[in-house]
Amino acid sequence: MYSRTYTAHYFINFKTRDEIKEEYRRLCRANHPDLFATESEDVQGKQTRIMQEINAEFAIAMDASVRAEKPGQSEASYAGSADLAERIRQAIEAVIRFDNIDIELCGAWIWLHGETYPIKDHLKANGYRWGRQKRLWYFAGIASSSRSSHSMDEIRDRYGSERVNRPTHTTSNLSD
Secondary structure (H helix, E strand, C coil), rough: CCCCCCCCCCCCCCCHHHHHHEEEEHHHHCCHHHHHHCHHHHHHHHHHHHHHHHHHHHHHHHHHHHHHHHHHHHCHHHHHHHHHHHHHHHHHHHHCCCEEEEEECCEEEEEECCCCCCHHHHHCCCCCCCCCCCEEEECCCCCCCCCCCCCCCHHHHHCCEEEEEECCCCCCCCCC
């Protein structure tokens, strides 16, 4: 068994996975480096470091919430859940900057709607696959053990659905 020591800054008072995810989305909307693309290199570098801290703390907070919800699981299963959260986060980060697509999270899968053809090579390079029957790109956080076909409505009903909001650029005055 191992332990990590860190100083939490961003997810101190959030206990459930839903609370942590909501705070993560709020922090991404406010701090994502793409929002500061027109700022100086110093500001861009600072925002990148802040976002890296947020991402690291997000993974730790999600790991802790999973452990709190399922105290009887083994270390291997906890490591797997933290790894899954990180893979999903990276897959979303790879596509969030594209304007003409909608990102939908259903369980541990990410589905992309919209004008994806121009970025198909980028999607392939980042682990997304084309679903011929649904005519959508998807990222499988967990491989499916089923070969049966389900409609998107059935998938949403079974696993839930959440749209990922893209950060919008706002002009801000940064002090320091």
